Amino acid sequence: MVVPTVLVVDDSPTVRKIIQMTLQREHIRVVTAGDGLSALTSVADEAPALILLDIQLPRMDGYHICQIIRKNLQFRQIPIIMLSGKDGLFDKMRGKLSGSTEYLTKPFDSAELIQTVKKHLANWQERVPTQYENTRPRLRYRG
């Protein structure tokens, strides 16, 4: 059985572990990254069906990563859910402008996370083959 892969990008190992634990129960494969550069490498290597992206990250923030992914032809259609403790309108707007699909405010509970992730994974199999077929994913950071 082919299972979707979700990339979790957060600098907190606790958050990464809890999200991994929660999503694996739903038969979703989870890969994690603790900073922006590792996140970009994981996007290229794993071609995830969905990205959960924290805003405050070391070296490169979530908005910047989101913009890089959105500018890439192969990965631009991956849904990106921004994770942050901030729930202000300004941050949501900034997330939207940088190309995020949805905004999840921390601390979210497991049920809310599962619901949001499943919503965006509904037709992941239709998206993935056309996007990645016969192509070697390439992502370059010109930071």
Place this chain on the structure above:
Amino acid sequence: MEQQDRIMDGDLQTLGLQSILKMLALSGKTGKLYVYSGPETLSVGLRKGQIVGLHEEGVPQPDLLAMLCLINRLDPARVQTIRELAQGDMQVTLATLVERGWMTVSEMQRRLEFAVTQCISHALRWVNGRFEFHRQLVPMDSKMLPLDIDSVLLEALRQADEWEEIAKEGVMHLTRTTVARWQPEVSRDVRSMELNAESIEVLCLSNGELPLQAISLALMMPEARVAHIMTRLVALNLIEVVDTAFEDVLRQDLADRIMRSQNALAWRKRASDPVQHLHGLLIILAECINELLVHHGKHARVFLGRGQISSIEIVRYLERRFAPPLQPLSSQYPILETANFSHGQLNCNEILALDKVVKGQQLEEFYWEAVQGLSAFLRMLFAELLHDEVGSSSTGRQLSAAWKLFLFEFEQEVQQYQTYRAQRAARAARDRNATQPSPTGVAQNRSTVPEVDGRSFWSSEKRRSI
């Protein structure tokens, strides 16, 4: 599957599996029989009316190698070798074991026969469902010698009867997918309980991961007998049946609480003053302790299966269980004497309001002592709680891993304060030396002394680099 190859189909209510198999055996048919009931599907490969293969759809193949290792039939090194070769295929596993001389051919044959009998015995109890027979399908490739349908049916029916018998004895709650695990605390010596060899083997395999069906296959003991033994072991308080639905709820609740505490920790990191920082850590500790107490009030083992429990009973239980361990910590960290249990929660208001009584260095010392004491209590509380609720099951291990990561993040914050204390102590020592005249008349180099005033307590960049 081509429609024209399907020479027979119907529903199980009209024609039972026993009759279908008998009919196919008598007519010496070759092909594949599919039996469907709800989400379950069984496919039986036949050649000239004899069974040559069987497959259960959607049922994960038990890890026979791990089970043989658990009952000391194989050592881990051999298990690893076979695992790499077989890639999870049970028939290849058995064939490789025979090839290496670690299992006899007759045992392999008995194991394959047993697996077939178990599956057919299970399917014989299906009342509703459909069947199809396809004649042109090539029977499944199998290492198994062809089995006579009559003898398989006889044994399968006998085993099905055993299930009926234990059901009459009231063993209704165990099914072939039931998972049992060892009780976290067994105070009695297992040898004194006069358990027979079969019971000990079932006990060994009840590790919280293997379903009853897999244990039955590993021991080549009918599922009904395994269920019977499990019931006895449950009565002896040696094992418990894992309630996966309950563990899911518990896991979710505890994970959410850890997540909330982590989020609070992330926000408290922004404090620029050491006293504020310690105060923030104290708030997180107090909140986290009380979150865990609320959680345990809902999921404690003593309340399981008792329906609605009064809040007074929960409060009494929590205070009885967790107030005594606070006492020894109070002697080590006297500031904890001001914290007390109230309505099933740890009341730390007096500690948190210390800034109204003392200030400066003294306040910082009190806070630091409280952070250490409450941190020790929090660790003890989580360990007790997890042990009581899920023991050493896979859920327990996962939650424990998440908890360790949270503690690691918390410890990083504490370590920053410790670094600050060490730097301050070093500066104080240098200042003391500087006040004494230098015997050589050389001025002290003060540029290497770290800045520890409020503004440069720890910047965001410093935290990242740590």
